[in-house]
Every structure is written in C-alpha cells, then in structure tokens.
Amino acid sequence: MKNRQPLLGQNVELVISGKPELIRGKVVELGQDILALYTGTQFMYIPLIHMEQMRVFQMDNDRAIIPDLPFEPYNEPISYRKILMNSKGMFSEIYITGNQSIHGYVTTVMNDFFVFYTPVYHTVIVSLQQLKYLIPYEPHVTPYSLTPAQFPLKPSPLTLARTxxxxxxxxxxxxxxxxxxxxxxxxxxxxxxxxxxxxxxxxxxxxxxxxxxxxxxxxxx
CATH class of the missing domain: 2.30.30.100 (SH3 type barrels.)
Incomplete structure (x- = not known):
C-alpha cells in the first residue's frame, strides 16, 4: 500500500460495483482493504474489493474543513473488520444491493458476515464480501427520528453460526x-x-x- 499513500488528502472520484452514481470525496484514511472518504457532509467507508475505478481530480478553492473522524484514530492502518467492530451500536447507513441503502445498527460481527438491525427489515445478515459502503452518522441522529423506546437496539433473535x-x-x-x-x-x-x-x-x-x-x-x- 506504500505506493497508494500519496492518495491521502486527495480528492477522488470512484465507481463502485453495483452503484451507477459516481462517488466523490477526499481520501482521509486508507488501509489494505478499506478506503475512507469525506464527501463534504459525511464519512464513507468503502471496502476496496468493490472499487472498480478511481481517479484523482482537482477542485477549485478546496477549503472544506474535515470534522473529527467518527472512530478513534488508529496507531496502525484501518481495516474493514476494525471499522465494522467500532461501528457496532452506532447508527449507520449501509449499501448492499439494488437502488437503495438501509439504515440501522451493526450488532454482531462474525467470521465472514455481520448482523445489521433496522426498523424496516429488522435483523439482516450481510455477507462481508457484499457490503459496498458504510456511512456512520452523528451520535445524536437516530433512524427516522425514532426514540429508543420506539426502536430499541436489541440482539438478534437468531442463533448465529460462525460463517x-x-x-x-x-x-x-x-x-x-x-x-x-x-x-x-x-x-x-x-x-x-x-x-x-x-x-x-x-x-x-x-x-x-x-x-x-x-x-x-x-x-x-
């Protein structure tokens, strides 16, 4: 990854698998298997396996102030699994497939899948190979403005396997x-x-x- 470190701080344009729209943002973190962008309004974590194309582009008057990262800074490069583990219990948006993302909470991370709890679909089991991106939200934001009483974060009713x-x-x-x-x-x-x-x-x-x-x-x- 040493040859990719110059990307840090660069504005890039991405194409990710399954998503027709281009994604633009500034590279703020880079690991062996995941990339973090700041889009100007939010942080987006993209597993590199789904990055089909990327190019650097110049922005005029690029003076955007990047807020504090949603996760504690790491002493070593970020990784996909670390991001998932640190996002547990944090309201997030994920994109897997189709024309819409889903909103809820990562509750459990297993060997090659994780469990995502959402008001719409309830318990969703997601293959680690299939997540296209994760966007963590600010701590005060909740799904659809639901109160904890309306949408309590609870463990999966399923008995989970390892894979x-x-x-x-x-x-x-x-x-x-x-x-x-x-x-x-x-x-x-x-x-x-x-x-x-x-x-x-x-x-x-x-x-x-x-x-x-x-x-x-x-x-x-």
Missing part, C-alpha cells in the same frame, strides 16, 4: 428474503443447499436455484 454458509444452512425450512427482496424470485422457503446451490420454493411453489456466492444478504420477514 455465512453455516448460517444459511441453519435457516433451511424457514421463509426467507434474499438480497432485501430486490427480485421476487429471491423470496420463499429455503429448501436446501447443496454444493453452493441454494434451492428456494417461490410463491407459486416452483423451485428456484441460486448460487451461494451471489447471495448478498438474508433476513426473515
């Missing part, structure tokens, strides 16, 4: 929604998982098969 693969297998027989329901064929009863192929029974009872590597998230409605 995403094992977690999916634990949900065989359950009615599930994959990838936030972006496709009706990804909602149904999880019937089986063999050789990385997931079988769902869809609304009309047909069998739909999906490859495990393309599953981004799962939740129980």
């Amino acid at each position: 995403f693969d094992q977690q999916l297998r634990k949900l065989i027989g359950e009615f599930v929604v994959l990838d936030l329901g972006d496709n009706p064929n990804k909602t149904g009863v999880l019937k089986n998982m063999e050789q990385n192929m997931i079988e769902l029974a869809t609304a009309n009872g047909d069998a739909m098969f999906l490859h495990f590597d393309h599953v981004k998230s799962i939740h129980l409605p």
